[in-house]
Amino acid sequence: MAQRGGVDLFTIKGLKSGPTFLFDDQASFPAVLTAVEEELSRSNGFFRDSPVILHFGSRLLNKEEWWNLKDVLHREGLQPRYAVAVAPASRELLYKEGLPVREHLPLPAHESKKIQATAAGGSTALYLRRGFRSGQKEVFDGEVVLVGDVNQGAEILAGGDIIIVGTLRGMVHAGYPDNAEAVVIALSLVPLQLRIGPFIARADEEQNHRRPQRPEIARIKDERIVIEPYQGKL
Amino acid sequence: MSGRAIVITSGKGGVGKTTATANLGLGLARHDRKVVLVDGDIGLRNLDIIMGLENRIVYHLVDVVRGRCQVRQALVKDKRFPHLALLPASQVDQKEAINPEQMRELVAQLKEDFDFVLIDCPAGIEQGFRNAVAGADEAIVITTPDVSPVRDADRVIGLLQNSMGDPQLIINRMAAEMVQRGDMLGQQDVLDILAVNLLGIVPEDDEVIVAGNRGAPVVLNDRSRSGQAYGRIVRRILGEDVPIPELNGYGGFLHRLGKLFSRR
Numbered sequence: 164m165a166q167r168g169g170v171d172l173f174t175i176k177g178l179k180s181g182p183t184f185l186f187d188d189q190a191s192f193p194a195v196l197t198a199v200e201e202e203l204s205r206s207n208g209f210f211r212d213s214p215v216i217l218h219f220g221s222r223l224l225n226k227e228e229w230w231n232l233k234d235v236l237h238r239e240g241l242q243p244r245y246a247v248a249v250a251p252a253s254r255e256l257l258y259k260e261g262l263p264v265r266e267h268l269p270l271p272a273h274e275s276k277k278i279q280a281t282a283a284g285g286s287t288a289l290y291l292r293r294g295f296r297s298g299q300k301e302v303f304d305g306e307v308v309l310v311g312d313v314n315q316g317a318e319i320l321a322g323g324d325i326i327i328v329g330t331l332r333g334m335v336h337a338g339y340p341d342n343a344e345a346v347v348i349a350l351s352l353v354p355l356q357l358r359i360g361p362f363i364a365r366a367d368e369e370q371n372h373r374r375p376q377r378p379e380i381a382r383i384k385d386e387r388i389v390i391e392p393y394q395g396k397l
Numbered sequence: 398m399s400g401r402a403i404v405i406t407s408g409k410g411g412v413g414k415t416t417a418t419a420n421l422g423l424g425l426a427r428h429d430r431k432v433v434l435v436d437g438d439i440g441l442r443n444l445d446i447i448m449g450l451e452n453r454i455v456y457h458l459v460d461v462v463r464g465r466c467q468v469r470q471a472l473v474k475d476k477r478f479p480h481l482a483l484l485p486a487s488q489v490d491q492k493e494a495i496n497p498e499q500m501r502e503l504v505a506q507l508k509e510d511f512d513f514v515l516i517d518c519p520a521g522i523e524q525g526f527r528n529a530v531a532g533a534d535e536a537i538v539i540t541t542p543d544v545s546p547v548r549d550a551d552r553v554i555g556l557l558q559n560s561m562g563d564p565q566l567i568i569n570r571m572a573a574e575m576v577q578r579g580d581m582l583g584q585q586d587v588l589d590i591l592a593v594n595l596l597g598i599v600p601e602d603d604e605v606i607v608a609g610n611r612g613a614p615v616v617l618n619d620r621s622r623s624g625q626a627y628g629r630i631v632r633r634i635l636g637e638d639v640p641i642p643e644l645n646g647y648g649g650f651l652h653r654l655g656k657l658f659s660r661r
Contacts, residue, residue, distance in 0.1 A: 294592065296551045296554055296555035297549070297551040297552040297555065298551075298552040299555055312590075312592065314551050314590055315548055315551070316551065316552060330589070332590070
């Protein structure tokens, strides 16, 4: 295992939340990258196709470094599930690159409840006063409130809830990547596919002419996405 | 004089951009406007055929841009209206033969001599699209009432809104009977999605194909339904308030969405 003064440059840990790649955040990035390549070639494709968590610690990652790492991971057939980064700039970079990010690894259940409560109190939301057409995309690590329509071919990924004051026809992913508490509310909820946390729902191809006349809410109930009329409260 | 430069675009191919460009051009010329049609589809030249002018081409757009001839040498005068001209595309060059800046200059030059510069845009959203859009002040987006052209029109409208104001919309090949049967999107379905101003609806009409092959666009035929529709669209472009005959409202297919089923 590649070391720097007794510290591992790259470690793979099998945590409860999934296989986690820990990158040393003090060493130079090329050195870390070399260690990653060595370690992965030793593992003989063991991690191929498995969703892994990337832990960058407090490293300030730049775009080029991320692209180089992404290349290596891609070559080894690895699918990053999300990244953990303490530095806000690194989180922003990774999030813009389409990778979900967290500030720390998920805590055990009894502690995570507490964290969520504070998060709800001081949560951030993105307010968008425009529609989204085919080919347009927004990724935001928080709640998204959008006044306008989201058309087929448009995508919105949010770490929290997604509220659409308009018609939802495109693809939205609330609670990205794995927050099953998130909800989607729309004045007219008619997407072909909808994602909440780890769940995916698709439209029933048998049913035609669905034209809901009132706002609806989609959420997870009993391990599946359900849609109900929105009654003015969650 | 400073004319209006309007690009006719769609994203999807085969929805009637070139046919619309020819009909709008002839229609505007019938109202005694000085019009030039610019074929922006370099490499796949078609507008000359629809206009019935293919045997009169000497120079083309790429020749002008490259300085191989003057603009007026390349303009092909229409055989019906002396104040209507065509600037043909090159059939032997690629889209990359010109760039947006050259196109802007060319269109600016044409606007000095014509009331209307209509630019026929190629399909797609790549270099050819960027060239065609570059010099335009306004855009007309054409779609048919089908699911995939509407989605591509939506994409194009999104791109246009970055560079100019909201485009206007023409819905082409509307078949009222199919809409009533729920086999096609209706006008209202399309407008709900695209949310832009409707300039007009052209009904499905076999005569359009015959006219295109003959090089005599339908707008010249006052008895054809599609020709009348183009006539109304032309008057709307000129600022007249002409009602759009209500062909239909909602159709079918779009909302093949139904209840969502989930799976892990």
